[in-house]
Amino acid sequence: MTMATKYDRIADDLREQIAQGTLRPGQQLPPETALRDRYRVSLVTMRRALDELAAEGLIEKRHGYGTFVRKPRQRVVRDASRHQWEKERARLPHAERFGTGATERDTGLEMKDLDFRADYSVTPASEDLAEIFGVPAGTKLLKRVYRTKPKSEEYPLGLGQSLLVYDVVAENPHLLDSANEPWPGGTQAQLYTIGIELGRIREQIIARPPSASEAEQLGIDSGVSVFDLRKISYDINGRVVEIADTVLAGDRTQLVYNIELDRWQ
Amino acid sequence: MTMATKYDRIADDLREQIAQGTLRPGQQLPPETALRDRYRVSLVTMRRALDELAAEGLIEKRHGYGTFVRKPRQRVVRDASRHQWEKERARLPHAERFGTGATERDTGLEMKDLDFRADYSVTPASEDLAEIFGVPAGTKLLKRVYRTKPKSEEYPLGLGQSLLVYDVVAENPHLLDSANEPWPGGTQAQLYTIGIELGRIREQIIARPPSASEAEQLGIDSGVSVFDLRKISYDINGRVVEIADTVLAGDRTQLVYNIELDRWQ
DNA sequence: GAGTGGTCTAGACCACTGT
DNA sequence: CAGTGGTCTAGACCACTCC
Numbered sequence: 302m303t304m305a306t307k308y309d310r311i312a313d314d315l316r317e318q319i320a321q322g323t324l325r326p327g328q329q330l331p332p333e334t335a336l337r338d339r340y341r342v343s344l345v346t347m348r349r350a351l352d353e354l355a356a357e358g359l360i361e362k363r364h365g366y367g368t369f370v371r372k373p374r375q376r377v378v379r380d381a382s383r384h385q386w387e388k389e390r391a392r393l394p395h396a397e398r399f400g401t402g403a404t405e406r407d408t409g410l411e412m413k414d415l416d417f418r419a420d421y422s423v424t425p426a427s428e429d430l431a432e433i434f435g436v437p438a439g440t441k442l443l444k445r446v447y448r449t450k451p452k453s454e455e456y457p458l459g460l461g462q463s464l465l466v467y468d469v470v471a472e473n474p475h476l477l478d479s480a481n482e483p484w485p486g487g488t489q490a491q492l493y494t495i496g497i498e499l500g501r502i503r504e505q506i507i508a509r510p511p512s513a514s515e516a517e518q519l520g521i522d523s524g525v526s527v528f529d530l531r532k533i534s535y536d537i538n539g540r541v542v543e544i545a546d547t548v549l550a551g552d553r554t555q556l557v558y559n560i561e562l563d564r565w566q
Numbered sequence: 567m568t569m570a571t572k573y574d575r576i577a578d579d580l581r582e583q584i585a586q587g588t589l590r591p592g593q594q595l596p597p598e599t600a601l602r603d604r605y606r607v608s609l610v611t612m613r614r615a616l617d618e619l620a621a622e623g624l625i626e627k628r629h630g631y632g633t634f635v636r637k638p639r640q641r642v643v644r645d646a647s648r649h650q651w652e653k654e655r656a657r658l659p660h661a662e663r664f665g666t667g668a669t670e671r672d673t674g675l676e677m678k679d680l681d682f683r684a685d686y687s688v689t690p691a692s693e694d695l696a697e698i699f700g701v702p703a704g705t706k707l708l709k710r711v712y713r714t715k716p717k718s719e720e721y722p723l724g725l726g727q728s729l730l731v732y733d734v735v736a737e738n739p740h741l742l743d744s745a746n747e748p749w750p751g752g753t754q755a756q757l758y759t760i761g762i763e764l765g766r767i768r769e770q771i772i773a774r775p776p777s778a779s780e781a782e783q784l785g786i787d788s789g790v791s792v793f794d795l796r797k798i799s800y801d802i803n804g805r806v807v808e809i810a811d812t813v814l815a816g817d818r819t820q821l822v823y824n825i826e827l828d829r830w831q
Numbered sequence: 832g833a834g835t836g837g838t839c840t841a842g843a844c845c846a847c848t849g850t
Numbered sequence: 851c852a853g854t855g856g857t858c859t860a861g862a863c864c865a866c867t868c869c
Contacts, residue, residue, distance in 0.1 A: 306856085306857065306858095307857080307858075308857085309778070312778070332834075332835060332836085333835080333836065334835090342858080342859085343859045343860065343861095344859090344860085345610075345858070345860090346857080346858060346859080348836085349858095356775055357775050357777060357778070358774060358775050362836065362837095363835085363836080363866090364836050364865070364867080365836060365865065365866030365867040365868080366834090366835060366866075366868075367834090367835060367867095368835090376772070381825050384827060385825070385827055385828060388827050388830075498829070499827055500829075501824060501827060502824070502825045502827065503822065503823070503824050503825075504822070504823045504824075505820055505821070506771070506793075506822070506823075507641070507816070507819075507820055508773035508791040508793050508819075509817070510775075510790065510791055524775060525774075526775055526791035526792075526816065527773065527791075528773050537829070551774055552774070554772075554773075555770055555771065556770070556771040556772075557771070558646060558768070558769045558823045558825075559766060559768050560649050560767045560768075560823075561766055562649060562650055562653050562764055562766060562767065563653075564765075564802070565653075565657065565763055571838065571839090572838080572839075573838085573839095597853075597854060597855080598854080598855065599854090607839080607840085608839060608840045608841065608842095609840090609841085610838095610839070611838080611840080613856085616855095627855065627856095628847090628848080628855080629846070629847050629848075629854075629855050629856065630846065630847030630848040630849085630853080630854050630855060631848050631849075631853090631854065631855080632848090632855080633854090
C-alpha cells in the first residue's frame, strides 16, 4: 500500500462513513472547524478533503449554511423508443395527442403538472450547423429554446434547444409562433403539418461537467455531471430536418437505448 | 458584472491566451512561482487557478517537470452499430475475425496497437443481477474484468466488466480461461461457440463524476465526468445472456445511437 | 448577530523529473 | 543537482444563510 496524503485518508474515512450509513443522506456534517479539530489538520487540508467528496457528488456544501450528505436522486428514464412512440402519435387527432408528449411519457406526469416555456428566434446558420443541415452557411434557422419543469420540482429536467430551417417550417405559419406551444404531440406532429415524415434519428452524447450557468439553471452543484445530447432528425429521404441540443442533469437522468440485431442467415 | 475571484480572473486570462493561440498546444507555461509574481498573488491562489484549467482539461501538470498546454483530446466515437457489426463477424473464420474487435473499430487502431488484459473470476449473483438474468440469487457467474489501452496512450479508454452465467458458458471450457483472451471477434464470437445468437441489446447510460479510484485508473482529473454504461445482451429467445458494465472517460468518448423509425402506413 | 463556508496570504518542506 | 510541482500549516478576513 502506498502512503496516501492526509486529505485522501480523511476523504476515505468520510466516504466509508457515508457508505456504511454512519452518515446518512441529508444529514449535516459538523462544521469544517470541528472536523479540522477532529482530524488534527489545518483548515485548508480539511477543506480539500471535503472538496474531493463534493466533486464526487457525495456531499453538498451550501455557503453559509452547512455541509450535507447528498441524497441519491431518482433518475428519470429517457428511453429512445420515445421517438417511435412520438411518431405514431403525430398523426392522431388533436384530442388524442393532447397531454401525451415524450417528456410526459418519460416522467409519468401529465401536461397539467408541467410548466412549459418556449422562446422562438431566428438565427443564421453557423458553418458547423449549415454543414449538418446541408444548406449554405448563413441560411435562416428557427431557433426554439425550451424549458420544461415539473410543477413539483424547483428546477427543470433539462435545457433544450431546437433548430429548424426557417424556410422549410414557414410553410405553416402557425409553427413560427411560440404562442402555439406547447404543441401536443411534439415536433413530429408539427412536422406532419408540413408533410414531413421522419425516417431516422441520430443521437450523439457527451458527458461533461456543467458550466456555471447550466449548474445554476438545472439546480445542480458543480460536482455533478451533465449529459450533452444532440439529436439529429432525418426525414424519409435522408435530409436533416432538425438539430436539437439538450443538456440533462446527470444525477436525475438515465438514458436507455434498445438495439435490435438482424438475424443470422 | 459581478466581482470575480482572483483565481477566476487569472484562469480567464490564461484561458483566453490558450484560445487566442498566444499559448500553444504542447507549450510549457512558466513555473508557478513566476506566474505568482506576474499576477501578484499567493502561490496557493495561483495554483488554484491552474487547477481549474487542469480540471477543464486545458492544461496538464507534470509533477517535477512543468505545466503544459494540453493538446485537444480526440473523442473516440462509440457507435451502437458496433453491435450489429460485431454480430456479422462472429461467425467468420478466425483469420478474418483477427484484429477486428469492436474497440479496434471505434479507435481505428489494430490489435497490435492495443494492450489488452483480462482477469476472470467466479462470483455468486447478487439479488439485482439475478433478477436481470432471470436466475436464482447466488447462481454462479463468470466475471471478466477488462482493460484495453492504446499503446500510444498512458491510460485505458475505459474500465470494463462482463458477467455471464457460469453454467451456460461452461459448455465450452475454452471460454473459462482468460489465457484465451483476447478472443478475436469479441463476446458474440465466444457465444457463437456455444450456439448462442444475440437478438437484442439494451444500453443504459448514466453520467456521473468519477470515483477517486476511477479517476486514477483512467488518468482523468476528478473534474471530468464519466459515462457509466450497462449493456444487457438478450439472445434471440429474449433470455439475458450477458451484463456488461463499462466506465468511459467523459472527455475522450462520444456515444452515438441511430434509431430507425417505422414508416407511417 | 451567530454560525457557516469561501477566499487569500506567506512561508516551510516534500516528491518528482531530467541532466 | 537544480528546477519543478505537491502538500501542509496558522491565521486573517469576506460572504452567505438563517433566526
